[in-house]
Structures are given as structure tokens and as C-alpha cells.
Amino acid sequence: MKKVLLATSALALVAGAAAAEVSVSGTARMGILQVGTGAAATTYRTRINFSLSGETDGGLTFGAFTRVNINNAATGPNFSGSRVFVSNGTFTLTVGNADGAVNAASGVWSVPSVGLTGLGFGNMVTGFTQTTFTSTAAGANVVRLDMSMGNIKASVSGGNGNDTEIGVGFSLGNVNLGIGYDSGGNGTGGGGTVVTAGFDLAGANITVAAGNITPNAGAATTNWAIGLKYGIGGGSLLAYAASVGGASNYGIGYNYSLGGGATVKVGVASLGGTTRWDAGIGMKF
Numbered sequence: 001m002k003k004v005l006l007a008t009s010a011l012a013l014v015a016g017a018a019a020a021e022v023s024v025s026g027t028a029r030m031g032i033l034q035v036g037t038g039a040a041a042t043t044y045r046t047r048i049n050f051s052l053s054g055e056t057d058g059g060l061t062f063g064a065f066t067r068v069n070i071n072n073a074a075t076g077p078n079f080s081g082s083r084v085f086v087s088n089g090t091f092t093l094t095v096g097n098a099d100g101a102v103n104a105a106s107g108v109w110s111v112p113s114v115g116l117t118g119l120g121f122g123n124m125v126t127g128f129t130q131t132t133f134t135s136t137a138a139g140a141n142v143v144r145l146d147m148s149m150g151n152i153k154a155s156v157s158g159g160n161g162n163d164t165e166i167g168v169g170f171s172l173g174n175v176n177l178g179i180g181y182d183s184g185g186n187g188t189g190g191g192g193t194v195v196t197a198g199f200d201l202a203g204a205n206i207t208v209a210a211g212n213i214t215p216n217a218g219a220a221t222t223n224w225a226i227g228l229k230y231g232i233g234g235g236s237l238l239a240y241a242a243s244v245g246g247a248s249n250y251g252i253g254y255n256y257s258l259g260g261g262a263t264v265k266v267g268v269a270s271l272g273g274t275t276r277w278d279a280g281i282g283m284k285f
Helices: 003-020 101-105
Strands: 021-037 043-056 061-070 077-080 083-088 091-097 143-150 152-159 162-172 175-182 191-201 206-214 220-234 234-242 245-257 262-271 274-284
Touching: 101 152, 101 175, 143 162, 191 245
Parallel strands: none
Antiparallel strands: 021 043, 021 274, 043 061, 061 077, 061 083, 083 091, 091 143, 143 152, 152 162, 162 175, 175 191, 191 206, 206 220, 220 234, 234 245, 245 262, 262 274
16 A cells, blocks of 8 residues: 555656746856946856746646846856746736836837847836846836737736836737836836837838836936847848937947857947947857
């Protein structure tokens, strides 16, 4: 009987393990970066992602995510706060260190950044404090509900001291459209509204974004950006022009895949008159 019980227990453990999945992935980069008149210096970073997922007998999926971020030996490794989710395929509830609805659904990141490091991300039109996943700290304890149905994705988020956010994204043929709203009030950046659009034209992907920012104090501002991604020479040419917070930002870069998850990236950008450039290799594992 003991042998039967042991065998049954072992089978149960194997069956339970088969129904769940733990995966490890990661990214890394190495290169050279210079900002303004400062000296050029090496830049590098490693990120290790831990993803857990499972499925109930009734068909609900559930999971969790956390990350180890290692910028350099001096600061050492940092664990991000975790997030946990449950989903029925149409609706997904996420709690923890996660993006809010604006980042999740509005397409606010659709205008391409350039270079190995993003070079300051002068392409971002949001000046408000939308909730963002944080790789190096606990992050915002946000509650977000996503709905995915056909070509429409909608999100709403807030709770635990975070701004209330709404994001909607949908596609019409080769055109992608999005809109996001942040109520403001819970941070120095205030709130605002962002709209995005992307489409393909003669082999080029063109994206535009505009953000109307309402700060907690001071006058409202309007930001805009236009971006281009075009395949050339076996790689991708990336470029953007933007006006953010009254400053003129520009960037151009080139990405070339070496295969196996390694990509050579070079870029130069000007943010409010300060020029920065970088070059190196980005890696995915």
C-alpha cells in the first residue's frame, strides 16, 4: 500500500508540474555611450526575467513575473517588484509592479526610439506620470484590468495611490490607432491625454503621437512626435522628430540583426540641443 501511495503521489506531482510552466529569459547590451560634452564610456546591462504560468481545470490561466536587473558591478543586482495575473482569455486582471493602462494599450511607445540605450527617449510625448513597470525597485502597486477582443484592446488601471488611467488600442487593416487618458493628481507630472496612429506606406512604417499634458501646477502643454522605421541594407533605419515640453528632439539610428538574438545598434539624438550617441550590441536570450 505504501508503494502504491508513493507511486500515486509521484504521478500527481508530475501531472501538476506538466500543467505549470516556469521560464527564464533575458536581455543584455554592451557598447559605448556619450552624452553632450562628457567623455565617451562603456555602457552595459543584464536583465534576467522569470515568468511563471499555469492553468486551472476550468481553463483560467494565471501567472507571475519578476526581473533581476544588473547595470554594473558597483550597484549590484536589483530585483524588481513582482506582478501577478489571472485571465479567462478575454479579460485579464493584473496586480503589482506593472504598466498602467496608458502604457499597456494606447500605443504610446509606438514611435521608435533609437540607439542601443534609447538615448534619453526623446520620442516620448507623455509628460504626465502614467504608471510604469520599474525594473530596479518595488514599482507601483497597480491594479489593471485588460480586455482583448478581436482587433480591440482596452485597459483601465489605478488603485493604491496610482492615477486612474484608461487606454484603448485597435487596428483597421494596416492602420493602428490608440488613445490614453491619465487623471493626474498623484505625482508632479500631472495627467493628460495621448493619441497615437501608425500605418505602412511604400514599405515604411510611419507612426505619429500627440500628448496634451495637464500638470498639477503651471500651464498645459502639447507634445508631438513622428517616427519612421524602414528596412534597408538588411537592417532597419529608425528616425523620429518630436517636440516635448517645448524642447525640439531628433533621433536617427540603424539596427542590424546578426541572428541568434544579437543585434548591432547605433544611434545619435539631440534632446533640447544636447547631442548624445551610442553604439553596441543588444542581445536577447
